[in-house]
Amino acid sequence: MYRNCNNILVTGGSSTYVARGSVVNIHTSRPDVSFLLFRQLKDHVAEGALHNSGEVSDHPKCHPGTRTAILEHLETWTRALTYIYPIIWLYGPAGSGKSSILRTIAQILFEQNLLLASFFFLRSAPGRNSSDRFIATFAYQLALSVPPTRPYIEAAIEENPLIFSLSLWDQAHALIVSPLLAWCRDNPTDEYRQKYPHVIIVDGLDECQDPNKQCKILQVLCRILRTLPIPVALLLASRPEHHIRSAFDLGNLNRASSRLALDDSYNPDADIKKYLNERFSQIEQHHRPYLPISPWPSPEVVDKLVTKASGQFIYPSTVVKFVGSLRHNPVKRLDMILGIIDAGKFRPFEELDLLYTMIFLDIDENDRVDVLRILGVLLVPYKEDHSGYRTPAFLEYLLNLDAGDTRRMLFDLESLLSVDSDHDPVRFSHASLGDYLFDRSRSGQFWIDAGKVYADLAGHYTIRLPECKELPSFKGFFHQNISFFFSNATPTLELRKAIESCDLATVMSLSWRSTSLGLFSDNTPMLLQAIRSSAFSDANQLFTDKLASYAKIIRPKIQFYFQVIALRHFLIATVVLLGVAPVDNHEFYFECLQSIFIRTQLSSEDKYGDESPRYQFDIPELTVVQVLKTLFEDNSVSSLGYFLDDNQYGDIAIYLVTFITHHSSDVVLPLVTVGKCMSTMLPIFLSKSPIRQDLLEKIKHTWPHLIDPSYLHFDSIKDALMTYVSRSGVRFCGKVGTF
Known part of the structure; x- marks a missing residue:
């Protein structure tokens, strides 16, 4: 209103302004009019938004002795004679203590006569949750903090009683900028800092209902500071919402502001x-x-x-x-x-739950299901050897989402998490968010059923498994978690469909190595065992159905092993021994098995002896062993054609008894090492063997003088031999004792 004022003349009890050739008279001798005008201003004030209002001051300030570094930084900044950056944006996640800091610094500045005005937004408080009363509240405090501006503010209201319905900038210009400019034209600007406060505090800008209004408030405040010839400073706090951050990234607001993050820098x-x-x-x-x-x-x-x-x-x-x-x-x-x-x-956690609930209520209802689905996958616990599994790129691949969907879905949750690049993990600001979302009594309509999240993960892994070569990290994650996902998954219809439609042939073709001996490097048994451990009431039937498909596909592999005696013995012994041995001992036993059967038995067969050095075997996964053991030993699936009869075990027992009488030079491992393996393996195969004359004869002619003495140090070997002979009812004598 007082833009381009040429002069200000005060005579007696009135003030006369000449603005753009017009004369405006303010009759300060009429206290009744002044009272009514100021009362009109007061009626448009958000009384609860002031720093020392009951609504604000009842809330906690910083605990004594805490936040000292950041409070000292802000106090030092407010006392500067000039400001390179007259605006500080203090930002941080929801619940980080921004309001406590601003309540504390506002009280400190108020006591030092440095606080010009304050406004504390609050989403749940009428008058404090919109921009409608923002400028009037500012003007009211200006009139009290800088009394010479009061008559100018009253004059503006008298001239236009509808001033409070104007745009934010028009209100600000008439009620804040023009009164201060009027004072400046009659007084040296240096005197302002000596007499009057100069710091404005605005807290919780993100709690103003309309994001567009939030940005408009920023623009108006920046314009006020740029227009005034006096050094006024603004301290503003909010969550790092996207639109607020974008506003600080551009134009005059960017040039006039510095940022202060409530992060680990302040410990x-x-x-x-x-x-x-x-x-x-x-x-x-x-x-x-x-x-x-x-x-x-x-x-x-x-x-x-x-x-x-x-x-x-x-x-x-x-x-x-x-x-x-x-x-x-x-x-x-x-x-x-x-x-x-x-x-x-x-x-x-009632207060914390209310905060989370208010944030989630802002999510677009059309996106809510998808947002909670993504959060569930990000927050459920699982094994991971690196953080690449909780990135937007990995999630979008796994869940078959469009590129950019993760960032878009989490857009309204920037006060709780941050999404950086597509290949960086999503970072959560609140470790307790998962506790809230996975507890139905706390989150209510926003509850995430962890069992359904695991079902979602298990189903999509099953669907995506045939494509695992496209994303190498996918295979590693599958290995670590597939069993865990299935065992914790709610048995949903979608998961059942994923299991039933999974093409095992494709899965196997991608997981096998080119060599025909790649049976041990197959990922498929891991999936089969995971299905078996699921919570479906007919999990065993689902497993058996898939096992039948698997049995048909691996038949050529099994036949390759079974057509060579040494390979057949090696395969059966591996499945039997590793099926009962502790997983920690698998590497030791597997190395011994290769020495006993591959380097010794296979090299003695002329047809394959020259090729034996080329046979390379991976230590089989436990799930491979378990599935093959089911095929070989479970009578309920004998119709699949892999069930072993007792004589298969008897053949291996004969070979093992022969082996301990002639420790081959092809065995590079120490005899005591092989003996430890044999002390576990021989008793198993003798116990599974039928009573056979050839096996009894082999024992009779080797016991005990032909057996390498190192093996006789193991009581389990001696006991197994005697037990087998006792089962037969045959008695014969030897130097060590009588059978």
């Missing part, structure tokens, strides 16, 4: 630990009869709570508020927080 963990220890100490003083003699809580529990807070103060604040209830036992209340005992009807 929030140390502040949170100090806060927890001091508050628990206060609780201890009020609840001494309830507390144990030992230190409570233990340092380990405090550290656990600090970790769970993830640098965000709302978590420890919620914990302390719940545990410190005067009407309850704090030990039990803390155990509820830690999940040691059931919380029952109590809601330990």
Whole structure:
């Protein structure tokens, strides 16, 4: 209104302004009019938005001794004579303590007469959740902080009673900029800093309902600062929402502002630990009869709570508020927080849950199901050897999403997480978010069923498995997690369809090596065993159906082994021995089996002897062993044609008895090493063998003088031989004893 004022003349009880050739008179001698005009301004003020209003001041400020570095930084900045960057944007995730910091610094500045105006937005408070009362509230505080501006503000209202319905900038120009310019034209600007406050504080901009209005407020505030010839500064705090961040990236706002992130740079963990220890100490003083003699809580529990807070103060604040209830036992209340005992009807995380719920309510309803699906996959626990599995690129490949879908779906959750590049993991600001989402009593309509997430993962892995060569990391993740996914999955219709439609032939063709001996490097048994461990009521039938398909496909592989005696013995012995041996010993036993059967027996067969050095075997996965063991030994699937009769075991037993009488020079392992393996294997095959004359004769003619003495050090070998002979009912004598 007072733009381009040529002069200001004050005579008696009135002020006269000449603006653009027009004369405006303000009659300060009419207190009744002044009162009514100021009352009109007051009626458009958001009273609860001021830093010292009951609504704001009742909320906590920074705990004494915490956030000292950032508060000192802000105090130093406010006292600068000039500002290279007159705007500071303090940003951080939801619940990180931004409002506590601004409430604290606002009170400090107010006591030092440096606070010009403040506005604390709050989504749930009428008047504080929109831009409607923002400029009027600012102007009201300006009139109180800089009294000479009050008559100019009243004059603007008198001239245009509808001023509060104008655009934000038109309101700001008439009620803030012009009154200050009017003062500046009559006074040296240097005097302003000596007499009046100059810092504006705006908190929770993201809680203003309309994102477009949030950006408009930023533009208006920046324009106010650029227009005024006096050094006014703005401290503004918000969550790092995309549109706010974009506004700070561009134009005058970018050039006039610096950013202050509430991240690990200010060591929030140390502040949170100090806060927890001091508050628990206060609780201890009020609840001494309830507390144990030992230190409570233990340092380990405090550290656990600090970790769970993830640098965000709302978590420890919620914990302390719940545990410190005067009407309850704090030990039990803390155990509820830690999940040691059931919380029952109590809601330990009510404040935190409300924060999460408010954020999730902002998600577009059309996207909500997809957003929760992506969050479920990102948050459920599973094994991972690197962080590449929780990236947008990997998720979009796995779940068959379009490129960019992850970023788009998580757009409204930037106060809880960050999405950087497609190949960087999604980073969560709150470690407790998963606790909220996976607990139906806390998250309600936003609950994520972890069992269905695992079903989703298991189903998509089953569908995507035939394509695993396109993404090498996929195969590694499959190996680590497929059994875990299936065993924890809810038995959904989608998962059943994925199992039934999976083409095992394609899976096997991609996982086998080119050599015909690649049976041990097959991934398919891992999938079969995972299906067997699933929660479907007919899981065994699903497994058997798939096993039948598998049996047909691997027949050529099995036949290749079975047409060579040494390879047949090696395959059967591998399946039998590794099927009972601890997994930690598989590598040791497998090396011994190759020495016993491949380097010794195979090299003695003229037809294949020259080729034996070319046979390379991978240590089989346990699932490969388990599936082959089912085919060889489970009578319920004998119709598939792989069931072994007793004589197969008898043939191997004869070979093993022969082996221990003539330790071949082809065996490069020490005899004691092979003996340890033999002490486990020979008893198994003798126990499975039928009573056969040729096996009895072999034992009779080798016991004990032809057996290498090193093997006789193992009682299990001697006992197995005697037990087998005892089963036959035959008795004969030897130097060691009588059978």
